[in-house]
Amino acid sequence: MVIGAGAVAARKVQPLVEAGARVVVVAERVQPGFEQAFCLPHVELILSPYRKDYLVGATLVIAATNDQTLNRQIYADCQTLEVLCNVVDQPELCDFYVPAVVKRGDLQIAVSTDGHCPAYAGHLRKKLEELFTESHGQFVEALEAARRQAIAAIEDADQRKAVIGRLAGDESFEYFLRHGRDRWRQHSQDLIADYSNTPA
Helix, strand or coil, X not given: CEECCCHHHHHHHHHHHHCCCCEEEEECCCCCCCHHHHCCCCXXXXXXXXXXXXXXXXXXXXXXXXXXXXXXXXXXXXXXXXXXXXXXXXXXXXXCCCCEEEEECCEEEEECCCCCCHHHHHHXXXXXXXXXXXXXXXXXXXXXXHHHHHHHHCCCHHHHHHHHHHHCCHXXXXXXXXXXXXXXXXXXXXXXXXXXXXXX
C-alpha cells in the first residue's frame, strides 16, 4: 500500500509493480502530472482521506504524503497492526529501507545507505548505471546456461566451482564482449569439457 499520490509516491509505485506486487494507492487527490503513474496494471487507486482500516491485510506500507503528522500516524497505525512501514525521508520511522537499484536484465545491483541519505544512494546508482551496461545483463543470461551445463557435466564440486569461477571472471566477460554470445558459448563448452575430463 502507498499512501499519497504525488511525485514521491509515483516513484515508489513503479518498482513495486515491476516486482509483481498488487499495489493499492490511497490519496485524497492525485498530484497533477502524475495521473499515468497510478494507471498501471495491478494498481488500485482509492481517492479518499487516509483511514487506518485501509491498512488491514497489507503486507507493507509506504507513507509518501507531504503531511508529516499524517505520516507519523500511518507509522503508528502500522505498528499497531504489525504491518511493515516505510515513511519516506524519515529513517527513524522505517521498518525497512528501499534501495536504489540498477537493473540490467537479470543482473540487479542494490545500493542502500541504511536510510541515512537516499540521495547519495541515488547518486551512486547513476554512477553504476554508467559502469554496468546491457552487456552485463546479457552475460548473466549466458552464464546461467553455462552454469547448468557445468553442474550436469562436472561431478567434482571443487572443479565445478573452479570452472564456474573462471566463466564468471573478468577475462571471460571481455571474451564475451569481443567475440559475442555464440563464440563465448562455444568457449564455455570447451572449458567445461576440459574440466569434465580432468581427474578429480
